[in-house]
Structures are given as structure tokens and as C-alpha cells.
Amino acid sequence: MSDPSPSRNALKRRFKDILGLSLSAGLAQIAAVVALPLLQRYCYGPVAFADMAAYAQLAGILGAVATLRMDLALVKQNSLENARATLSNGLRALVVTAFVALVLVLGLRSFGFEMGSIPWLWCLLPLGVVGVGLNGLVTGWLSREERFHKLAVVRAGGGVAGEALRFASAPLGSLGLIVGRIAGQWCSAIWGLRALQNSWRSAPQSTRSSRKTAWKNSRAYAIFTTPANVLAMAANGLFILYLFEHGSSTIVGAAGAGMAYLTVAAGLVIRSVSDVFFKHLDDVPPETLLRHYTGWVAALIVISSLGVSVLWAIPDPWVTQLLGDAWKDMLPIMRILAPWMVPWIAGSALSGIFPHLGKQSWTLVLDALHLAMVSGLIWTFEVSRTQDVLSDATALLLIGDYTVVQASFYTAAIGVAMLAIALRKNR
Numbered sequence: 001m002s003d004p005s006p007s008r009n010a011l012k013r014r015f016k017d018i019l020g021l022s023l024s025a026g027l028a029q030i031a032a033v034v035a036l037p038l039l040q041r042y043c044y045g046p047v048a049f050a051d052m053a054a055y056a057q058l059a060g061i062l063g064a065v066a067t068l069r070m071d072l073a074l075v076k077q078n079s080l081e082n083a084r085a086t087l088s089n090g091l092r093a094l095v096v097t098a099f100v101a102l103v104l105v106l107g108l109r110s111f112g113f114e115m116g117s118i119p120w121l122w123c124l125l126p127l128g129v130v131g132v133g134l135n136g137l138v139t140g141w142l143s144r145e146e147r148f149h150k151l152a153v154v155r156a157g158g159g160v161a162g163e164a165l166r167f168a169s170a171p172l173g174s175l176g177l178i179v180g181r182i183a184g185q186w187c188s189a190i191w192g193l194r195a196l197q198n199s200w201r202s203a204p205q206s207t208r209s210s211r212k213t214a215w216k217n218s219r220a221y222a223i224f225t226t227p228a229n230v231l232a233m234a235a236n237g238l239f240i241l242y243l244f245e246h247g248s249s250t251i252v253g254a255a256g257a258g259m260a261y262l263t264v265a266a267g268l269v270i271r272s273v274s275d276v277f278f279k280h281l282d283d284v285p286p287e288t289l290l291r292h293y294t295g296w297v298a299a300l301i302v303i304s305s306l307g308v309s310v311l312w313a314i315p316d317p318w319v320t321q322l323l324g325d326a327w328k329d330m331l332p333i334m335r336i337l338a339p340w341m342v343p344w345i346a347g348s349a350l351s352g353i354f355p356h357l358g359k360q361s362w363t364l365v366l367d368a369l370h371l372a373m374v375s376g377l378i379w380t381f382e383v384s385r386t387q388d389v390l391s392d393a394t395a396l397l398l399i400g401d402y403t404v405v406q407a408s409f410y411t412a413a414i415g416v417a418m419l420a421i422a423l424r425k426n427r
Contacts, residue, residue, distance in 0.1 A: 028159025029268040035163040036260060039177070040323045043167060046253025048174035051118050053256030054244040055178050057237030058115065059128040062101050064229035066133030068093045072225060073218035074140030083144060084203035085214035087137055092211075094133040098126040114245045124178055131185030138192030141199075150195050158188020224360065231367035235374050239402050242378050246385065247395040250329060255399060257327070258334040265307065266345050273300065273349040281356045290421045293353060297414055300346040308338040329392075336399050340406035347410040353417050357424055366416060370409050377405050 040049075070090030077083040105125050109116030118124075135158070142151040162184020169176035169183070204210070240259070244252050277296060284292045311334055319331045354363050381390075381398055390398065 028156055029264050031160045031163045032264045033261070035166065036257070036264070037323060039166055040257060040327060043170040044174065044177055045326050046257070047249045048177050048253070049256045049260075050244060050249045050252035051174050052177040052181070053240050053252060053259070054115050054118065055121065055124065055128070056181075056256075057233075057240045058101075058104070058125055059132060061230065061233045061237050062097055062104075062125070062129045063132035063136075064233045065226050066094050066097045066129050067091075067136055068222035069225045069229070070218060070221065071133075071136035071140035073214075073221045074137065075143045076218075077144060077214070080199065080203040081206075081210060082214050082217070083141065084200065085206040085210040086218055087141060087200075088206040089211050089215050089218070090133070090137050090140075094130060094137075097133065098130050101126040101129045115241065118178075119175055124175075124182060128178070128182045128185065131182055131189055134189035135185060135192065138189060138196065141196045142192065145196075145199060147195070151192075154188055154192045154195065157191060158184055161187045224364065228360075228364045228367050231364070231371050235367065235370040238371070238374050238378060242381075243390075243395065243398065246388070246390045247398075248389060248392060250326075251333075251390075251392055251395045254327065254329040254333050255337075258330050258337060262308075262334060262337060262341055266304070266341050269300070269304065269345055270349040274352060277350055277352055281352065286424065289424075290418060293350065293417065293421055296350055297346045300349060301342055304342045304345040308341055311335050311338055333396070333399060336396065337403055340403045340410065343407055343410035343414060347413045347417070350414075350417070354420065357420050359420050362416065362420060366409075366413055369412075373405050373409055374402070377401055 067090035070086050070093065074083055074086050074090070077086055102122060102125070105116060105122040107116075109122070115121070138154065139151060142148070142154070162181055165183040165187075166177055166180030169180040172179055206214075240252075240256065243255060247255075273296075281289075311331065314331060316328075316331055320328050323330070351363070354360060377398075381394075381401075
């Protein structure tokens with residue numbers, strides 16, 4: 001029997017890499033799903049989840065610019081010298097971003113924002129941003145070396161450790177959720193840094209000249225990719241931050257916890273599908289690409305619709321029996337939010353269609369439109385607001401309108417993707 005061809009071996013290896021990363025992501029997501037109800041029942045109330053929701057959005061927005069996407073640039077570096085110089089540039093950007101996080105928190109506190117009143121946020125936010133940035137750089141370095149098994153282990157271990165540390169941090173009160181999250185990220189980062197230290201030490205030491213050269217080769221990631229990430233994170237974060245500022249802690253906590261359940265479940269599908277979908281695009285003939293994409297969209301919409309429909313089959317008393325009376329508002333809020341998850345799952349999981357078509361600039365325009373739509377919704381509520389704190393009824397109305405905006409945007413994004421495919425087909 002003849003030996004398998006090199007290309008076939010490479011394909012098999014890539015499939016194993018994707019499977020390993022998907023399984024590690026799935027393990028971390030499953031750990032979060034299992035931990036959430038236990039955390040709600042025995043450790044933290046809605047106020048803690050409200051603080052966590054605001055922190056997560058701030059950390060996500062700053063994390064999008066933490067390394068100026070040098071984590072992505074790392075993967076493409078051919079030489080070890082350029083890789084170390086690129087990592088050094090990312091670390092320098094990370095130090096600046098951490099300082100910006102500190103200044104931001106001090107500014108929020110000085111101007112009387114509710115976010116600024118979260119205890120120890122001036123310390124926690126910079127630490128969290130650094131944790132996000134370090135994990136990104138570790139991922140980029142290990143991906144460059146194709147050490148996907150080690151990366152999968154680091155990801156899974158960090159995710160499980162993070163959930164365990166949330167329980168261990170419960171004596172800290174409402175801060176425990178945030179502290180546990182950050183501690184888990186740092187555990188993952190330190191583990192990853194230990195894994196890359198041998199190749200780091202064998203690389204030529206970075207110099208001002210090498211860092212300048214590496215920046216010149218990688219600055220497109222900072223100029224184009226970073227703004228797109230910031231816009232995307234800001235569009236999703238702005239709503240939660242506004243609700244945190246003007247809604248009651250009970251509603252914000254219920255919305256934050258409900259979003260956590262929904263995004264954890266949706267994230268598992270998105271992460272698993274996106275890698276496989278993007279990998280197989282090169283094997284699809286241009287004349288059948290539109291049918292191929294439409295088929296994936298239809299399948300994901302059906303699957304996600306069946307998934308979110310489970311929320312209406314859960315009796316309301318079950319939630320209070322399981323989690324306690326403090327969480328009676330969570331299931332109704334999840335039902336309001338759930339519909340926009342359906343087009344979001346399909347659009348996000350298949351977003352690789354844009355780089356495949358060479359239309360990365362289209363995603364930047366879409367992200368700007370997304371932010372404008374959410375900002376317009378918030379502005380509408382802000383100009384009509386007559387009280388410092390939104391009533392629960394008004395907050396629920398805002399959440400419903402947010403669902404309409406989100407569903408409209410992601411449906412439009414799917415339509416734009418189909419248009420991009422059709423235009424290429426007609427060329």
C-alpha cells in the first residue's frame with residue numbers, strides 16, 4: 001500500500017488541529033455553562049453580575065486594541081527574529097493600553113459615572129486588559145509554531161481554572177466574579193508564556209531596528225483590523241454600559257447573566273463552525289459558492305432557532321426554584337434577547353466569507369453601521385429620558401428595541417455577504 005500523499009497528510013493534520021481547538025473551546029464553554037447556575041445560586045447575586053457585565057464590556061473594548069493586533073501579525077512572521085520583534089511591539093502597545101485603562105477608570109470616577117464606582121476597577125481593568133493581551137500574544141506565537149495541541153491545552157486549562165477561581169473568589173463579594181475571571185486569564189497567560197519561553201530565548205534579541213522593521217511589516221493590522229474590532233466590540237458593549245448607567249441593578253444583573261448564558265451557548269456553535277467553514281471555502285467552486293453559503297446560513301438558522309425555542313419551553317417557576325427569587329427576571333429577559341441570536345450565530349460563524357472574497361473593507365463599513373444603529377437607539381432613549389434611573393418597564397422596552405436593532409443588523413450582514421458573492425460570480 002502506498003504512503004499517503006504529503007497534501008493528504010497536511011489536510012489530516014489541519015483537521016486534527018481544528019478539532020483540537022474546537023474541543024478545547026467547547027470544554028471551556030461547557031465549564032462556563034455548568035458553573036453559571038451554581039455561581040448564581042450559591043455565590044453571587046444580580047448586583048455582582050451587573051458589575052461583571054460592565055467590566056466585561058470595558059475590558060472587551062480595550063482588549064480589542066490591547067496589542068494593536070500584533071497577535072495576528074505574529075502568525076505571519078517567517079523568521080524567529082521578526083516574531084520576537086513583533087511580540088515586543090505587542091507588549092509595548094499592551095503597556096500603553098493598560099495605562100489608558102487606568103486613566104479611563106479615573107475619568108469615569110471623576111465625572112460621576114456609575115461604572116467608575118465599581119470597587120477596585122482602577123486596578124482590575126488594567127490587569128484584565130493585560131491578561132487579554134498576553135493571551136492573544138501567546139495564541140499568536142503558538143499558532144505560528146503550529147503548536148496547536150499545546151494551545152488547546154492552555155485554552156481549556158485557563159477556561160476551567162477561571163471558572164474554579166470564581167468560586168474561590170466568592171468571599172470577596174461582588175468583586176469575586178471579576179477577580180476570578182482575571183485570575184483565570186492570568187493563569188492561562190502564564191502557562192502559555194512558559195510554553196513559548198524556549199523558542200523566545202533562542203530568538204535574536206529584539207532591537208529598535210528590528211522592532212521598526214517588524215512594525216512596518218505589520219502595521220496594517222493596527223490600521224485596518226484594530227478599528228474594525230473596536231467598532232464591533234463597542235457596538236455590542238455600548239448597550240450594556242448604557243443600561244448599567246441608567247437601569248436598576250436587578251435588571252442589569254439579570255440581563256448580564258442572561259446574555260452570558262446565550263453568548264456562551266452561541267459562542268460554542270460559532271467557534272466550532274467558523275474554522276471548518278473558512279477552511280473549506282477554497283474547495284468550493286465560485287459558481288456554487290452562493291448556494292454553498294446559503295445552505296450553511298439556512299442550516300445554522302434552523303439549528304439556532306430550535307435552540308433558542310427551548311427558552312419558551314422552560315416554566316418560569318423552574319428558574320426561581322433553581323436559582324432563587326433574585327433571578328425571577330432573567331428568563332423573561334433571555335426570551336426578549338434570544339431572537340437576535342439566530343441571525344448573529346449565522347452571520348458571525350460564516351463571517352470568513354468576507355476575507356475569502358477579499359472584502360475585508362466591507363466588514364469595517366458594516367461594523368461602523370452597527371455602532372451607528374446601536375448609538376441611534378441609545379440616543380433616542382436618552383433624549384426622551386426624564387428620570388436618572390430607568391424604570392424596569394422602560395428598561396425592558398429598551399432591551400426589546402435592542403433586539404430589533406441587532407436582528408436587523410445581522411440579517412442585513414448576511415444579505416451583504418450574499419451580495420458580495422453574487423458580485424464576484426458576475427465578474
